[in-house]
Amino acid sequence: MASILVYLSAAVLFAQSTVAFNCSRKPIYVDIHKRAVHDSPVFQYGSFIGLGTPAQNQSLWPSLAQNHTSFASHSYCSDNTTLKDCDRSTGGFFSHEASTSFVMQPNFQTQDRASNGSFSGFFGQESVRLYTHYFETEGASQTLLENSTVEVVTKGSIIPSRVGMGSSSTVLRDLAARDMIAGKTYSLYIGQGFDRAGGAVNGSNVFGGYDSGRFVGTPHMFPMKVANTNSMSVRIKDIIITDTNDRSNVSLFDNKAFTDMQAPAVSFEAQITTEQFPLSLPYQITKNFIARLQAEKDNSWGDNSLKLKNDFNGTLSIVLEDGFTVTFPPEVLMNASRITPIQDRAEDDKQPFLLGSAFLGQVYLMADYETNNFFLAEAVQKNNMVMPVSFCPKTIPVAYQRPDQSEWQRQGLIGAVIGGVIGGIGMLAALYCLWVVVMRKKDQRRLQRDLQKNQKTKMEQFDVEDAPSFDPPPSQTSKAFFWKKI
Ligand SMILES: *[C@@H]1O[C@H](CO)[C@@H](O)[C@H](O)[C@H]1NC(C)=O
Ligand SMILES: *[C@@H]1O[C@H](CO)[C@@H](O)[C@H](O)[C@H]1NC(C)=O
Ligand SMILES: *[C@@H]1O[C@H](CO)[C@@H](O)[C@H](O)[C@H]1NC(C)=O
Ligand SMILES: *[C@@H]1O[C@H](CO)[C@@H](O)[C@H](O)[C@H]1NC(C)=O
Ligand SMILES: *[C@@H]1O[C@H](CO)[C@@H](O)[C@H](O)[C@H]1NC(C)=O
Ligand SMILES: *[C@@H]1O[C@H](CO)[C@@H](O)[C@H](O)[C@H]1NC(C)=O
Ligand SMILES: *[C@@H]1O[C@H](CO)[C@@H](O)[C@H](O)[C@H]1NC(C)=O
Ligand SMILES: *[C@@H]1O[C@H](CO)[C@@H](O)[C@H](O)[C@H]1NC(C)=O
Numbered sequence: 001m002a003s004i005l006v007y008l009s010a011a012v013l014f015a016q017s018t019v020a021f022n023c024s025r026k027p028i029y030v031d032i033h034k035r036a037v038h039d040s041p042v043f044q045y046g047s048f049i050g051l052g053t054p055a056q057n058q059s060l061w062p063s064l065a066q067n068h069t070s071f072a073s074h075s076y077c078s079d080n081t082t083l084k085d086c087d088r089s090t091g092g093f094f095s096h097e098a099s100t101s102f103v104m105q106p107n108f109q110t111q112d113r114a115s116n117g118s119f120s121g122f123f124g125q126e127s128v129r130l131y132t133h134y135f136e137t138e139g140a141s142q143t144l145l146e147n148s149t150v151e152v153v154t155k156g157s158i159i160p161s162r163v164g165m166g167s168s169s170t171v172l173r174d175l176a177a178r179d180m181i182a183g184k185t186y187s188l189y190i191g192q193g194f195d196r197a198g199g200a201v202n203g204s205n206v207f208g209g210y211d212s213g214r215f216v217g218t219p220h221m222f223p224m225k226v227a228n229t230n231s232m233s234v235r236i237k238d239i240i241i242t243d244t245n246d247r248s249n250v251s252l253f254d255n256k257a258f259t260d261m262q263a264p265a266v267s268f269e270a271q272i273t274t275e276q277f278p279l280s281l282p283y284q285i286t287k288n289f290i291a292r293l294q295a296e297k298d299n300s301w302g303d304n305s306l307k308l309k310n311d312f313n314g315t316l317s318i319v320l321e322d323g324f325t326v327t328f329p330p331e332v333l334m335n336a337s338r339i340t341p342i343q344d345r346a347e348d349d350k351q352p353f354l355l356g357s358a359f360l361g362q363v364y365l366m367a368d369y370e371t372n373n374f375f376l377a378e379a380v381q382k383n384n385m386v387m388p389v390s391f392c393p394k395t396i397p398v399a400y401q402r403p404d405q406s407e408w409q410r411q412g413l414i415g416a417v418i419g420g421v422i423g424g425i426g427m428l429a430a431l432y433c434l435w436v437v438v439m440r441k442k443d444q445r446r447l448q449r450d451l452q453k454n455q456k457t458k459m460e461q462f463d464v465e466d467a468p469s470f471d472p473p474p475s476q477t478s479k480a481f482f483w484k485k486i
């Protein structure tokens with residue numbers, strides 16, 4: 001089996017490697033949100049990364065396929081591009097002439113051979129500036145990655161400014177080779193703060209680490225398929241639509257519910273990608289979705305996402321082979337314009353099935369490129385506490401344990417009921433109150449301790465290099481906290 005081969009080759013590589021991982025290295029946290037970018041009139045959503053000397057700040061879209069980190073040249077928009085609203089959609093512009101640190105690499109051989117010709121440019125070594133920006137009211141701190149090879153894109157039809165996180169990622173390789181992070185590990189929450197997702201939640205990249213406050217539960221592990229350009233894929237064994245009003249469930253795999261099917265649908269493999277927003281599912285499953293929710297073709301966003309005829313208040317749950325279930329809430333399954341994150345699919349379409357950024361808006365992705373495994377866990381979307389920790393290769397990420405008061409109360413009550421025979425009702429109530437008070441205090445102290453530790457970790461990261469005093473991103477009047485009370 002392919003997956004066993006992947007494991008085996010990883011194990012062999014490991015046996016030969018003498019690299020010792022320094023898992024005390026702090027991770028590099030780079031947030032994803034909307035901000036001003038170089039030479040563009042509007043705020044753009046992406047990873048806060050600057051390039052060159054002096055810095056030209058950009059918003060880079062994370063790509064799990066592309067290996068090189070890329071930036072748009074000014075000629076990108078004048079060169080007959082089909083990118084809509086090009087001057088405000090590239091993620092910023094980079095002018096290599098204006099940088100004193102750019103060194104052209106005319107003979108560089110690209111690692112991105114599979115990028116289907118829709119994208120071309122030239123390569124050079126340049127100073128990549130990874131910004132960590134926790135406090136909206138304060139400046140960002142910078143991790144400087146000097147002489148890293150980047151692509152300056154001159155021609156193309158897609159958003160050109162990208163963090164290349166494919167399986168041969170240049171940035172990740174350089175950071176690890178220079179011992180700036182624990183190893184080739186990386187985590188992504190893409191967020192929902194971009195126009196297509198229509199939400200407010202911001203995302204983050206963590207190089208050499210993960211944000212333990214961003215997910216809950218035990219992460220589920222999957223092997224990468226490094227031969228694929230989208231190396232991360234999962235098998236889907238069921239997709240269920242639940243109507244919120246009557247709690248009824250319908251499986252899109254069920255041939256009793258969809259009588260044009262001879263037999264129940266079989267599980268299928270889908271690749272995780274950030275190259276598109278919607279999901280592209282097998283033809284029959286898409287057909288069942290259309291039938292069940294009276295969806296119709298639409299192309300408001302140029303991505304053929306289906307649109308519903310009538311309002312539907314319900315969820316869509318994607319069940320992976322190992323049982324991990326990702327549920328799209330009602331406002332994601334259908335937005336106020338009734339547009340869904342499911343793409344239309346032609347019967348004869350031979351392209352791989354895809355889980356686009358709509359899927360990544362619901363999960364936290366953690367990738368270990370040293371062992372070629374990745375992890376998925378349920379993302380905490382709102383009120384998360386930013387808790388970046390080192391992601392040691394070969395280990396399983398662990399979620400931050402939130403002190404949960406209702407849990408304490410429930411346990412406390414059960415404890416009191418079990419012991420309650422002695423005391424009668426009054427005694428029971430008193431014990432219960434005492435228990436709750438003690439536990440609350442303990443929670444608060446623990447929370448305080450964790451937060452102090454958290455803050456200290458971040459402050460330590462600020463020492464990577466003296467941050468140049470630069471303008472914070474165009475800040476709203478609202479005061480944002482880097483953590484929010486749960
Ligand atoms: C490992 O990383 C820590 C933290 O950055 C550093 O203090 C220590 O010197 C490193 N150890 C080695 C062996 O490089
Ligand atoms: C843009 O396309 C037109 C028509 O295809 C062509 O004549 C022109 O040279 C192109 N411009 C550039 C800058 O490539
Ligand atoms: C990135 O590199 C990997 C393996 O080295 C390759 O499979 C993949 O196709 C490359 N990505 C692109 C866009 O070419
Ligand atoms: C080329 O890549 C772009 C962006 O990833 C995608 O939209 C397009 O469909 C691809 N074209 C082909 C022929 O694969
Ligand atoms: C980057 O390149 C410049 C010029 O080639 C050199 O002076 C500098 O030491 C290099 N820095 C690193 C970290 O390799
Ligand atoms: C619904 O989503 C579409 C496409 O993402 C967007 O154009 C539209 O503004 C959204 N509608 C509302 C009311 O949010
Ligand atoms: C997302 O980032 C933007 C820009 O910094 C900020 O204004 C906004 O409050 C953030 N949203 C959330 C939900 O934190
Ligand atoms: C959807 O159903 C839930 C539960 O019945 C209800 O709380 C919610 O307001 C409904 N949403 C809409 C948009 O009707």
Ligand SMILES: *[C@@H]1O[C@H](CO)[C@@H](O)[C@H](O)[C@H]1NC(C)=O
Nearest residue numbers: 240242243246247248249250
């Ligand atoms: C539908 O599935 C949900 C979640 O598994 C379950 O809670 C609910 O009871 C089911 N509804 C029916 C009618 O079986």
Ligand SMILES: *[C@@H]1O[C@H](CO)[C@@H](O)[C@H](O)[C@H]1NC(C)=O
Nearest residue numbers: 036037038055057470471473
């Ligand atoms: C980007 O950062 C540089 C310094 O690092 C600063 O001078 C500049 O104002 C910033 N640009 C924007 C658009 O925030």
